[in-house]
Amino acid sequence: MSLALSAPAFRRFRRHRLAAFGAATIVLLTLGCFLGPFLLPFDDTTIDVMNRFAPPLSGAHVLGTDELGRDMLARLMMGGRVSLIVGFTAMAIGMALGILVGAVAGFHGGWLGAALMRFVDAVLCFPTIFLLLALAALVSPGLLSIIILIAATSWMDVARIVEGQVKSLRERDFAVAAQVLGASDARIIVHELVPNAVAPIVVAATLNVARAILLESYVSFLGYGIQPPVPSWGNMLNNAQIYLTSAPWLAILPGLAITLAVTSFNFLGDGLRDALDPRMRAR
Amino acid sequence: MSGAPILDVRNLSVRFRTEGGDVPAVSDLSFTLDRGETLAVVGESGSGKSVTSLALMRLLPKDSAVTVTGQALLEGRDLLAIPEPEMRKLRGGAISMVFQEPMTSLNPTTPVGAQVAEAVQLHRDLDRRAAREEAARLLDLVGIPAARQRMDDYPHHLSGGMRQRVMIAMALSCDPGVLIADEPTTALDVTIQAQILDLLKRLQERTGMAVVFITHNLGVVAEIADRVLVMYGGRAVEQAPLRPLFSRPLMPYTAGLLRSVPRMELAGRRAGPLPAIPGNVPDPRHMPPGCVFHPRCAHHQPGRCDAAAPVLEAADEAREVRCLRWRELAA
Amino acid sequence: MSGFLARRLGQSLVLLVLVSMVGFAILHLAPGGPMSQFASGSDMTQEDLDRIAEQLGLNRPLPVQYAEWFWRMLQGDWGRSYRDGEAVLNVIGSHLGATLQLMLTATLLAIIIGVVIGTLGAIRRHSIFDTLATVGAMIALSIPTFWFGLVAIYVFSVWLDWLPSGNRFTPGDGSPLDLLRHLILPAMVLALVETAIWSRFMRSSMLDVVNQDYIRTARAKGVPEARILLRHAFRNAALPMITVLGLQLPTLLGGALVTETVFTWPGMGRLFLDSISYRDYPVVMGILMFSATLVLLGSLLADLLHAVADPRIRLG
Ligand SMILES: Nc1ncnc2c1ncn2[C@@H]1O[C@H](COP(=O)(O)OP(=O)(O)O)[C@@H](O)[C@H]1O
Ligand code: SF4
Numbered sequence: 001m002s003l004a005l006s007a008p009a010f011r012r013f014r015r016h017r018l019a020a021f022g023a024a025t026i027v028l029l030t031l032g033c034f035l036g037p038f039l040l041p042f043d044d045t046t047i048d049v050m051n052r053f054a055p056p057l058s059g060a061h062v063l064g065t066d067e068l069g070r071d072m073l074a075r076l077m078m079g080g081r082v083s084l085i086v087g088f089t090a091m092a093i094g095m096a097l098g099i100l101v102g103a104v105a106g107f108h109g110g111w112l113g114a115a116l117m118r119f120v121d122a123v124l125c126f127p128t129i130f131l132l133l134a135l136a137a138l139v140s141p142g143l144l145s146i147i148i149l150i151a152a153t154s155w156m157d158v159a160r161i162v163e164g165q166v167k168s169l170r171e172r173d174f175a176v177a178a179q180v181l182g183a184s185d186a187r188i189i190v191h192e193l194v195p196n197a198v199a200p201i202v203v204a205a206t207l208n209v210a211r212a213i214l215l216e217s218y219v220s221f222l223g224y225g226i227q228p229p230v231p232s233w234g235n236m237l238n239n240a241q242i243y244l245t246s247a248p249w250l251a252i253l254p255g256l257a258i259t260l261a262v263t264s265f266n267f268l269g270d271g272l273r274d275a276l277d278p279r280m281r282a283r
Numbered sequence: 284m285s286g287a288p289i290l291d292v293r294n295l296s297v298r299f300r301t302e303g304g305d306v307p308a309v310s311d312l313s314f315t316l317d318r319g320e321t322l323a324v325v326g327e328s329g330s331g332k333s334v335t336s337l338a339l340m341r342l343l344p345k346d347s348a349v350t351v352t353g354q355a356l357l358e359g360r361d362l363l364a365i366p367e368p369e370m371r372k373l374r375g376g377a378i379s380m381v382f383q384e385p386m387t388s389l390n391p392t393t394p395v396g397a398q399v400a401e402a403v404q405l406h407r408d409l410d411r412r413a414a415r416e417e418a419a420r421l422l423d424l425v426g427i428p429a430a431r432q433r434m435d436d437y438p439h440h441l442s443g444g445m446r447q448r449v450m451i452a453m454a455l456s457c458d459p460g461v462l463i464a465d466e467p468t469t470a471l472d473v474t475i476q477a478q479i480l481d482l483l484k485r486l487q488e489r490t491g492m493a494v495v496f497i498t499h500n501l502g503v504v505a506e507i508a509d510r511v512l513v514m515y516g517g518r519a520v521e522q523a524p525l526r527p528l529f530s531r532p533l534m535p536y537t538a539g540l541l542r543s544v545p546r547m548e549l550a551g552r553r554a555g556p557l558p559a560i561p562g563n564v565p566d567p568r569h570m571p572p573g574c575v576f577h578p579r580c581a582h583h584q585p586g587r588c589d590a591a592a593p594v595l596e597a598a599d600e601a602r603e604v605r606c607l608r609w610r611e612l613a614a
Numbered sequence: 615m616s617g618f619l620a621r622r623l624g625q626s627l628v629l630l631v632l633v634s635m636v637g638f639a640i641l642h643l644a645p646g647g648p649m650s651q652f653a654s655g656s657d658m659t660q661e662d663l664d665r666i667a668e669q670l671g672l673n674r675p676l677p678v679q680y681a682e683w684f685w686r687m688l689q690g691d692w693g694r695s696y697r698d699g700e701a702v703l704n705v706i707g708s709h710l711g712a713t714l715q716l717m718l719t720a721t722l723l724a725i726i727i728g729v730v731i732g733t734l735g736a737i738r739r740h741s742i743f744d745t746l747a748t749v750g751a752m753i754a755l756s757i758p759t760f761w762f763g764l765v766a767i768y769v770f771s772v773w774l775d776w777l778p779s780g781n782r783f784t785p786g787d788g789s790p791l792d793l794l795r796h797l798i799l800p801a802m803v804l805a806l807v808e809t810a811i812w813s814r815f816m817r818s819s820m821l822d823v824v825n826q827d828y829i830r831t832a833r834a835k836g837v838p839e840a841r842i843l844l845r846h847a848f849r850n851a852a853l854p855m856i857t858v859l860g861l862q863l864p865t866l867l868g869g870a871l872v873t874e875t876v877f878t879w880p881g882m883g884r885l886f887l888d889s890i891s892y893r894d895y896p897v898v899m900g901i902l903m904f905s906a907t908l909v910l911l912g913s914l915l916a917d918l919l920h921a922v923a924d925p926r927i928r929l930g
């Protein structure tokens with residue numbers, strides 16, 4: 001079978017193609033969301049009651065207008081800014097927290113390490129959305145609080161990865177030897193740990209952006225995230241449900257945007273896992 | 284024990300295509316096996332022994348990255364050419380195999396009795412009950428104490444030696460003409476090793492099967508073999524009856540292997556991955572030119588051994604050797 | 615078995631205590647805690663507030679308060695709803711059935727479809743089917759559940775008009791057929807992500823197994839390929855999948871919350887959101903603790919089931 005003949009090459013090609021698709025989409029989305037609004041003749045907040053519910057491709061508004069006659073494309077771009085900012089910053093804070101907890105637990109081991117990791121286990125028992133919403137109910141909603149809350153609920157995986165790496169490194173002979181020779185912890189971290197841990201961390205970081213974007217959309221959709229009139233892909237959907245029958249594009253477009261962005265980060269993360277860390281390679 | 288050999292392997296080559304380059308794991312290997320005979324195949328780890336046996340069983344990955352060429356005639360039928368359904372009937376029937384890893388070679392979620400009975404039922408016209416009876420008989424035959432009671436045990440209930448006995452019972456369930464045993468005792472303790480060798484010898488006398496016994500332990504070879512095939516770098520480098528080979532090895536590699544025997548036994552441990560001969564087996568992706576053994580050979584003649592590849596030539600009516608200098612060295 | 619059982623139970627107990635500490639910590643962050651209710655509710659003096667705090671034990675050291683709170687939780691006293699004074703556990707209990715129905719249906723769907731897809735993908739690894747299934751699973755994991763719900767409502771309720779768009783039954787009907795018609799869409803929506811998860815776990819489990827030595831042994835015995843896959847490989851690959859039941863519980867619960875919201879399904883998830891919008895903290899915290907405990911017990915149960923089903927673990 002000719003298909004079987006080229007199977008491994010086909011597989012690599014597919015993986016790289018998906019990862020490349022992901023990376024390209026991310027770049028395009030980022031450029032589009034941050035530069036696009038300057039090129040558009042419409043503002044995302046301008047209300048135009050004469051032009052409510054204009055369907056996509058029907059006139060000046062390429063993607064139509066919403067229930068207040070605001071331009072959908074402009075709102076999608078501004079909402080995309082929010083989603084991408086939340087995605088990247090929440091990821092960065094979450095990663096920093098996870099690396100910190102994981103490194104402390106791994107380096108000190110013993111009582112403290114065990115306690116920290118059991119704490120990680122305990123937090124992982126809470127379904128993320130429940131935890132996120134319960135916390136969101138306690139603070140006043142906004143961009144900063146949603147970023148912090150998402151970060152606070154997505155550092156545990158990274159902590160586990162880093163703890164595992166540090167622990168296995170400590171148990172290997174050369175780290176012991178380096179310590180005997182008087183190498184400082186910092187030196188060991190820079191020379192031994194970083195090269196080993198960087199691949200799984202980069203992969204986790206990419207996947208965590210996807211996760212943060214998704215979580216932001218959930219919380220905003222449910223009304224506890226980004227507050228109108230600031231658009232976010234999530235909160236654009238919470239009114240859309242009412243107009244599902246008459247103006248389905250209000251629901252379909254933001255959802256497509258979320259799916260596209262999240263899928264892109266997931267493809268990229270998967271491709272990076274393949275390329276960077278053969279041990280984790282998905283077969 | 285005369286007449287046509289039961290197994291006649293001609294020009295077997297196996298090549299793997301990998302991302303790091305082509306791996307010629309077995310190159311142009313030919314040997315024969317007479318009825319009732321035990322042929323020991325020896326060579327360091329990585330010399331192509333397992334790949335050879337898997338190729339004969341047609342158990343290599345069915346994958347475009349694996350190329351197998353040559354012939355393997357089992358009683359005149361080419362194992363490498365017959366259609367898969369026919370091969371499937373031969374596997375476990377006319378030709379069967381025991382693997383090196385007794386701990387992982389049995390299905391962990393199926394009782395051992397059922398695993399033996401499955402082999403019986405596949406090749407013989409017996410109903411479930413009868414197959415179970417037969418399985419109990421076989422387990423008893425291979426020396427599992429209270430075999431009937433152990434039928435419903437799972438593999439993890441059994442020791443490594445006992446599991447290897449189960450594997451042997453399974454391999455013998457259909458009276459194979461040829462049994463391939465790929466390092467069947469390597470993973471076992473020395474005392475258990477001796478018991479399994481005894482068992483195999485006893486069973487062979489009883490059934491008259493021919494055995495290809497793969498090992499890297501020359502102590503085991505001396506125990507069990509009629510004839511010996513020495514492999515290096517995927518090639519046959521020497522082939523001879525047991526006694527002449529041990530008393531007068533012709534190929535420097537064989538001689539090196541033999542010199543390492545007492546040392547391994549004195550050390551009181553199994554022949555592990557420690558090289559008995561200085562140097563390492565060649566990376567099959569970058570085979571040395573000329574004689575593949577020349578980088579490690581004490582008799583290597585620069586300009587000669589690394590220039591022309593020696594062929595396997597007859598040294599007398601029963602022996603073959605692959606060395607450019609065997610005549611000078613024998614003198 | 616007893617060693618494994620004891621170890622696993624011990625771990626779960628420790629985790630339960632830690633889970634309760636996390637819950638207690640969040641509870642104490644709550645601005646709507648009991649004191650602020652009183653403080654904002656009426657024109658009480660500071661002395662009145664102190665007296666109430668004294669009576670309620672709120673001025674004692676935190677560890678003491680925690681111990682007492684934990685002890686009451688163990689006895690089933692999870693506080694009372696601010697909304698109607700109903701005991702929190704009763705409130706949760708009256709919504710649990712709907713959630714369980716939804717989760718069980720979705721899980722069942724997901725297991726059947728996911729296991730079939732994962733198995734076929736592993737058998738025909740890197741085939742067109744496998745590629746599509748892998749990419750499809752990744753996309754499924756990227757689709758926001760609530761949006762998929764909206765799309766499903768748009769297609770099946772608005773456009774095709776085949777199925778109802780929400781609620782558990784039509785008022786005044788409630789026949790089995792009516793219940794089923796209401797269940798289909800939310801179960802399908804919740805099953806999407808679950809199916810992706812199960813298919814990926816199953817695929818990798820199956821790939822692990824087909825490369826095992828004992829599969830080679832089965833081939834060497836002459837077992838037909840179909841029987842190798844269905845009997846030898848599938849059984850061994852499916853066993854560890856029991857633990858996935860526990861692993862994906864947090865995702866399942868989160869998905870149920872969102873699905874219930876979109877389909878106005880009267881379960882725990884909707885109750886949770888309603889309670890949040892009412893600032894009904896006892897119920898919010900109760901559900902939070904309840905769901906974490908459910909996850910904990912669920913994974914414990916899954917591990918025990920796995921141990922019972924897998925002869926290798928039985929000895930422990
Ligand atoms: N599936 C495979 N793909 C690529 N190379 C392989 C494969 N199986 C075996 N080899 C290579 O073939 C050579 C011979 O291996 P093997 O027959 O297992 O040696 P041994 O004599 O120890 O049994 C080794 O170099 C090994 O790396
Ligand atoms: S050919 Fe030369 S290098 Fe090879 S074994 Fe003979 S003497 Fe040694």
Ligand SMILES: [Mg+2]
Binds near residue numbers: 329332333334
């Ligand atoms: Mg081998």
